[in-house]
Amino acid sequence: MPTDTTSPGAVPGSRALAHPAREEIRLAGVLHALADPMRLRVVCRLAAAEGELNCADIELPVSKSTCTHHFRVLREHGVIEQFYRGTAKMNRLRTADLETLFPGLIDGVLRAADLQACRLGEE
Amino acid sequence: MPTDTTSPGAVPGSRALAHPAREEIRLAGVLHALADPMRLRVVCRLAAAEGELNCADIELPVSKSTCTHHFRVLREHGVIEQFYRGTAKMNRLRTADLETLFPGLIDGVLRAADLQACRLGEE
C-alpha cells in the first residue's frame, strides 16, 4: 500500500523513498507526527523556508541518527516529502496534500506554535 | 504548579481533580492528547454536544479502566475539564482556554476529523 514516487527534483538514479499516498494519510498520524517538540520545530522551519531544505540545514539538538528518525516519522505520516539530491536529502512540506485533506489544519498548528513561542520568551 | 479548581457546576464536597492552568498548557501536549483515535472521538463528541457530557455517554470500544485513562490524558493536557456530579463525572471541552492560546486550532482539528470521517465511509 505505500506508494513511492521518485519525486520531481530528485536526481534520477537516486534511491527512492516510500511515501504514503494522499488518501492514506490519517489525521491521528499527522497529529502524532506533530506532537513532538523536535518535529514541530522541523515543520516550522520548513514552513518558514517555503521550499525544500536540506536535512542538515535544520539543526536539532540531537544526534544524527535521532534526526534521521524524526524525519522518517514525518515522512511516513505524510507530513513531509523527501528525496535525495546528490548526497543531500531534501525535505519539503506536503502542503498541497495536507491542505486538501485537512484545510487550515497546518496553518492553525503553525500559528499556534508561533504564538506559543512568543509567549514563552521565544525559542 | 498544577492548579486545581473545584469547577463551577461541581457539587460541593466532591473530590477535586487537578487541571493544568491555562498558561501551563503546551501545544505539543495538546497535539499528543489529540493524536489518538479514541481521544479524538471523545473530543468530537464533546464538541458536537456543545456542553458537558457524562463519561458513560461517550461509548468507546475499550474497557472502563482504559476509558478512565484516556479521559485523564485529555484532562492533564488541558483539553478537557472534568468534575464530579453525584456518581457521574462530567466532561467539557476547555474551549475558551484553547481558543485563547491557540486560536482556530481546535476548530481546524474538528473540521479535519469530520472531513476524514466522511471520506472513510463515515465511522
Next chain:
DNA sequence: GCCGTAGTACGGTGGTTATCGTACGAGCGC
C-alpha cells in the same frame, strides 16, 4: 582510486503508553 561529507541501518536502553482484569470507593435510591 581515495577521501570527505551526508545520511542510513542496526542494536540497545530506558521511559512511556494502551490495554486489560480485578478489587475498591462514592453517591443515589429503596
Next chain:
DNA sequence: GCGCTCGTACGATAACCACCGTACTACGGC
C-alpha cells in the same frame, strides 16, 4: 443499611518511542 451504578486504583503486559553510538553506504570532488 443494601445494592446498584459509575468510576478509580493498582498491577501486569506488550508495544512503542526517543535517544544514543557505531559501523556502514552513496555521492561528489580531487
